[in-house]
Amino acid sequence: MGLEAQINQPFIATRLDEVINWGRKYSMWPMPFGTACCAIEFMGVVSSRFDVSRFGAELVRFSPRQADLLLVMGTVTQKMAPVLKQIYDQMPNPKWVVSMGACASSGGFYDNYSVVQGIDEIIPVDVYVAGCPPRPENVIGAVVKIMEKIDREKAADWK
Amino acid sequence: MNESQIAEKVQARFGAKVLRAYAFRGQAAVTVAPADLRDVLVFLRDDAELQFEMLMDVGGVDYLAHPDAESMDWRFEVAYQMYSLSKNHRFRVKVAVREDALDVPSVWDLWGIANWMEREVFDLFGVRFTGHPNLRRIMCHDDFVGHALRKDYPINKRQKLSQPAENILCAKPEHA
Numbered sequence: 001m002g003l004e005a006q007i008n009q010p011f012i013a014t015r016l017d018e019v020i021n022w023g024r025k026y027s028m029w030p031m032p033f034g035t036a037c038c039a040i041e042f043m044g045v046v047s048s049r050f051d052v053s054r055f056g057a058e059l060v061r062f063s064p065r066q067a068d069l070l071l072v073m074g075t076v077t078q079k080m081a082p083v084l085k086q087i088y089d090q091m092p093n094p095k096w097v098v099s100m101g102a103c104a105s106s107g108g109f110y111d112n113y114s115v116v117q118g119i120d121e122i123i124p125v126d127v128y129v130a131g132c133p134p135r136p137e138n139v140i141g142a143v144v145k146i147m148e149k150i151d152r153e154k155a156a157d158w159k
Numbered sequence: 160m161n162e163s164q165i166a167e168k169v170q171a172r173f174g175a176k177v178l179r180a181y182a183f184r185g186q187a188a189v190t191v192a193p194a195d196l197r198d199v200l201v202f203l204r205d206d207a208e209l210q211f212e213m214l215m216d217v218g219g220v221d222y223l224a225h226p227d228a229e230s231m232d233w234r235f236e237v238a239y240q241m242y243s244l245s246k247n248h249r250f251r252v253k254v255a256v257r258e259d260a261l262d263v264p265s266v267w268d269l270w271g272i273a274n275w276m277e278r279e280v281f282d283l284f285g286v287r288f289t290g291h292p293n294l295r296r297i298m299c300h301d302d303f304v305g306h307a308l309r310k311d312y313p314i315n316k317r318q319k320l321s322q323p324a325e326n327i328l329c330a331k332p333e334h335a
Contacts, residue, residue: 006221078320079300111315113307 009041020155024068024094025057025147027158031091035083036074038101050136055143064090069146070123073133075103076116088123094158095150098142099125102132160208162187165250168209172202178255179231190236196254198264202240203250209263211241211250214266217276219284220253223310237280239266256286265291281307297303319320 003013045052052058061067064087075086088097096127099119102108105128107117110135119125127142160168160185162215164185176199179190191199203211220229220236228297235256242249254263265288278297285306288294296303300320305312 078317082322113312113317114316115317118178118318 001021002095013062015153016102017153020058021153022070025150027147028055028069028096028143029059029061029067030057031061031067031087032063032071032073033087034071034073035076035080036101037044038060038073038104038133042073042100042139045136045139050140052140052143055140055147057116062086067091067155068095069143070095070097071100071139072104073100074120075110076119076122077110077114078116079114081116081122084119085122094153096126096146097123098129098146100128100129100139100142101134103132105130108132160246161185161249162248162250165209165248167218168206169199169202179253186249186251188238190253190255193256193260196252197264197266197269199252200239200241200269204254204269208246209243209248210245211243213242213244214270214272214276215240215242215249217273217280219280219286219308220259221284221308221310231255232257235284235286236262237263237284237286238275261285262287262289264289267291277311282306285309 003086025055032039032043044050045056046060057069064070068091070091072084072087088095097119099105103115104119105125107115111117116122127140127145131138162185163182166180166189170180173191177189177190178192181188183257189256190197203209215227216238218238218240218282220238222234222236227234233255235258235288236253237256239254240249241252248308254283256263263286265277266286267277267303269299272281274291274293275297277291278294280286281291281294282296282298285302299307300318302322303318304321
């Protein structure tokens, strides 16, 4: 009958968004922005015990230009804020942001003169992770949330 | 020597220049005026029995609305925590700083570490250290107005830094 007989090779029919999103969500490249104890917990996330490589996000990049998943882990001060903004701006599209822990999400208990009250004052955030610090399972949960979000995106949304 | 003996020795040497001497839980301290500070610290460092080679810390205190403030005619104190490596004893010297005369002589030439510690006290309390080679803010960013650890600074008043990241990441010359 139709196409299979004409093309003498195995193939599948799908939508372009499905293929692109499938590639993106199983190959995220995290950029760790670690400023406090949450970054120590992140070491557990990427190490063998919790092993975020099961979800394809294990290869940590220390240049924002090679990353598409920004993990902000820890307290961000007003003095540090322009640095975080610049790192976000340096990441190429598509990109996603996880705010890990109480400090990054809301300032934590640092309601004082020097601490940004949540990084969403500076950059857009996709997933907030509660905890002080969060368990590694929670961080992996955030990665899975990002994967679910990627599934709902259209490739054309990213310029 | 224990700390009360050190305090007695300092009082015997400087007499009325010691504005206040007290001990709390075995820790003795003397308070002096800014004009006498360097003499006292040099004495502590160079005396054969004392030999305070090490300046452990310099910190500020704001006594605004503090219960003890009634007996003081100054608002701020700068506390110098001293330690002797060779004698294994400790001592604390405080300098009384009036709000209308915020100048304290710098001791960075006696202990190099005082350079950054004095910058911290300047940044957070506004005490000016005369003779300091580089009295700039060290904790708060350059756009910050006021002094954050003063008791009359609003506790959660935040100030945004408007400069781009290059200005923070690219170091300026230390003695500009």
